[in-house]
Amino acid sequence: MATIRDVARLAGVSVATVSRVINQKDSVNSETAGQVLKAIEQLHYVPNAVARGLAGKKMGIIVLILPDILNPFFPALARGVEDVAHKKGLTVILGNSDDLGIKESSYIKVLREKYVDGFIFASNTIREEDVESLRNDRIPIVLLDRGLNTASCPVIRSNNREGAKLAVQHLIVQGCQKIAHIYGPQEFITARDRLLGYEEVAGRLKGYSPSLMVSGNFDIESGRKAVEQLIARHPDLDGIFAGNDLMAVGALKALHDRGIRVPEQVKVCGFDGIGLTEITEPELTTVAQPVYEMGALAARILLDEIESGIRENTLRELDVRLIPRKSTRKEET
Amino acid sequence: MATIRDVARLAGVSVATVSRVINQKDSVNSETAGQVLKAIEQLHYVPNAVARGLAGKKMGIIVLILPDILNPFFPALARGVEDVAHKKGLTVILGNSDDLGIKESSYIKVLREKYVDGFIFASNTIREEDVESLRNDRIPIVLLDRGLNTASCPVIRSNNREGAKLAVQHLIVQGCQKIAHIYGPQEFITARDRLLGYEEVAGRLKGYSPSLMVSGNFDIESGRKAVEQLIARHPDLDGIFAGNDLMAVGALKALHDRGIRVPEQVKVCGFDGIGLTEITEPELTTVAQPVYEMGALAARILLDEIESGIRENTLRELDVRLIPRKSTRKEET
DNA sequence: TAAGGTTGTGTAACCGTTTACATTTTAACC
DNA sequence: GGTTAAAATGTAAACGGTTACACAACCTTA
Incomplete structure (x- = not known):
């Protein structure tokens, strides 16, 4: 060479x-x-990029830390990040944190010495101290789905509360009167916001009761279990808003197993808009987040900060949109 | 510092x-x-990893090039690679090639200057010349799902032909007599091998005819279209072996739309074992590849070569296993 | 005891860029 | 034509490690 x-x-x-x-x-x-x-x-x-990196302390690499690429929510995010990065000639390092703060710290420790240009954290467990220390070294960061309090860097998320309201309103319009909610882990702001949105709208319904809210883990199995609980408590329930699509799929399965027909007897709505929702039978109504765009936007913001050196610690809340499908269809009379 | x-x-x-x-x-x-x-x-x-990299021409980074992380087959592969790499203190760069030779070349060009330690190609369109040039510089490579001819590096794939035979035999055991096959793009050796396996077993059936084989693109939509064709040609068909799970899902949808019941009237079997297969209704019988293990193995082989400097250009064919589910269930009489 | 091996350590070149600073050349102005 | 600013280029010191080579001190061994 x-x-x-x-x-x-x-x-x-x-x-x-x-x-x-x-x-x-x-x-x-x-x-x-x-x-x-x-x-x-x-x-x-x-x-030679390495020699350049040594001299300039930038390797032309950005890092994406996410909980688990196996979770069907994240591939689209990763793709959004990678497409933007690749277009600008940067490469993307991928790390799975399993939502373990320790693993995140270990990635940061290793990668810092590789002079990576910036980080995108889609993981919910980054330690405040890690963020601080990166900020101190002026290494750009973008956060996904974090609270406002972490106002020391740009944050991107979608409008979870509005989305939840859309979902519940839709269920009402489709004729539901007793609508349950399966909420996700409350340490995630996304899950909290969706719960708030649900309460705001569903709380006004006559049939409403706090016991219509049951917890889940954002996975299929917990959606299934939640439905078991719900049915036991409220045999007359006619609508379910799940905190994410995976739990909605679990709900669908549990209902199917019990011979309860969707959408005739119970209508189900999910949240996220992952590909799975088009594959279930019936196809699943969902509140779609612009996942790919969130990744792409995160990358663009990061690259802007890398190029300009200017921090813009704004919070961007992206619009979601309801995709009505068969799982909430009103029967024609 | x-x-x-x-x-x-x-x-x-x-x-x-x-x-x-x-x-x-x-x-x-x-x-x-x-x-x-x-x-x-x-x-x-x-x-400092960069200074080390400059001196030693190794950055402690491996690259995984795959067609598209959005394809549900690949996240598990990526996770397998990443877990092994992370355990050994290496990091993983991810590239989406969209099966475009040009994009692969561009990744290689950029990353070579970053002194990455090695490449894993799960993409089917790597150019022979690119492989050659990397080999010349003694940069380790591992290939997934390539033919034997590329015997200049280690290749990993699963036993597609045996898997296809398993699938067809299973359909026969479940009572099918007229079994169709939706095959994938024939430039992929995986698709060719599965077709061969199908022919070997199904060819011996009385009802067999070459017109039972129709082509697809490994995506949902093409599975759907293939079924339309098949039903037109062979209204009496009672089994479908799809070349991958996505096409099987498409088949399921098309059958459902036409009011043909699965598994009562037609039984369907897929290939790959991706998560989707547990979500369809009915759940999909499939021939599961050990995707995560393939990724992990690829990473281990790569790391071994990186550490030892010794090439072992062997072809490893991993066993697949049939997962029987409702989509091929025999009705109890 | 002289020759030949180990073991332990330092010196300095090298990996391939960027960039501060110095120097020279050119252009511009009164 | 002389002064000054701007443009063009070169020199050499970073950046932060690894490692070939040299050398000293201490063992062996015949």
Whole structure:
């Protein structure tokens, strides 16, 4: 592999000049630049990223830490990040944290020494101290789905509360009168906001009772179990709003197993808009988050900060949209 | 951040000695080593990975190139790779190629200059020349799902042909007599092998006809269309072996739309074993590949080669296993 | 006891860039 | 033409490690 010195020699200039041409920094006589370019061409010279990284403390790499790429919510996020990064010539390192603060810290420790340009955390367990320490070293960060309190960096999330309200209102319009909610782990702000949205709308219903809210873990199995509880408590329930799609799928399964027909007897609505929702029978109504766009936006914000060095610690809340499908269809009379 | 020179100064030795202690190379007096260790501790010194990378041409990074992380087959693969890599202290760069040779080349070009330690290609379109050029630079590679001809590097895949035979035999045992096959793009060896396995077993059936084989694209929509064709040609067909799970899901949908009941009238079997298969109604029988293990194995082989420098260009074919579910259930009489 | 091995350590070159600073050349103005 | 600013280029010191080579001190061994 040719080095910058080879190029300099062939072009009859110093390495500094070659570097200037490559980076289009400072001024270079256009004729000289031509010589250099020709030499670069001739030697098939490509600048070495590691040497650059060492000198400039930036490797052209961003890191995406998420809980688990196996969770069907995250591939779209990852793809959004990667597409934007790749377009700008950066590469993406992927880390699965399993929502373990320790694992996150370990990624940060290792990657910091690799001079990565920035981090995107889609994981809910990042430690405040880790964020602080990265900020101190002026390493850009973008957070997904975190609370406002962490106002020291840009945060992206979607409008979970509004989404939940949309879901419940939709169920009402479709004729439901007794609507239950399976909520996710309350340490996640997303789960809290969805619960709040539910309460705001469903709380006004005549048939409402706090016992219509049961907890789940954001996975299929817990959705299933939640339905068992709900049916026992409220045999007359006619609508379920699940805190995410996986739990909604579990609910669908439990209802099917008990011979309760969806949507005729009970209508079900999920949240997230993952691909699975088009595959269930009946297809699942859901409140779709713009997951790919969230990833892409996170990457763009991160890259902007990397390029400009300017922090914009704004909170961006993206709009969600309801996708009505068969699982909440009103029977034609 | 402290550097190796700070440590050397504090310990009263040369940087070479510090380096020796860190890397446990060459011999160092144990007393001296103690001093160095103490200094390292005291300064919270962590070696800089980029400087190391520049000197040693290895950044402690491996690359996983796959067609598209959105395809539900790949997250498990990625997770397998990442878990093994993370355990050994390496990080993983992820690239989506969209099965475009150009995109793969572009990743290779960029990443080579980042001194990545090795590549795993789960993408079917890597150019022979790219493989060659990496091999020439002694950069380790592992290939997934490629043919034998590319015998210049380790290849991992699962036993697609046996799996297809398992699937068809299972359908026969469940009572099917006229079994169709929806095959994937024939430029993929996986799709070819599955087709061969199908022909080998189904070809012996009385009702067999070449027109029972129709093509698909490994996606849901093409599975749907394939069924339309099949039903038109063979209204009496009673079994479908789809070349992958996504097409099987499409088949299920098309059958459902036409009011054909699964498994009573037609039985359906997929291939891959992705999570979706547990969510359909009826749940989908499938031939499961050990996807996570394939990823983990690929990473282990790669890391072995990185550590030892020894190439073992073997082809490993992993066993698949049939998971019988409702979509092929025989009605009790 | 002289020759030949180990063991332990330091010196300095090297990996391939960027960039602060110095120096030279050119342009611009009165 | 002389002064000054701007443009163009070169020199060499970072960036933070690894490692070939040299050398000293201490053992062996015949």
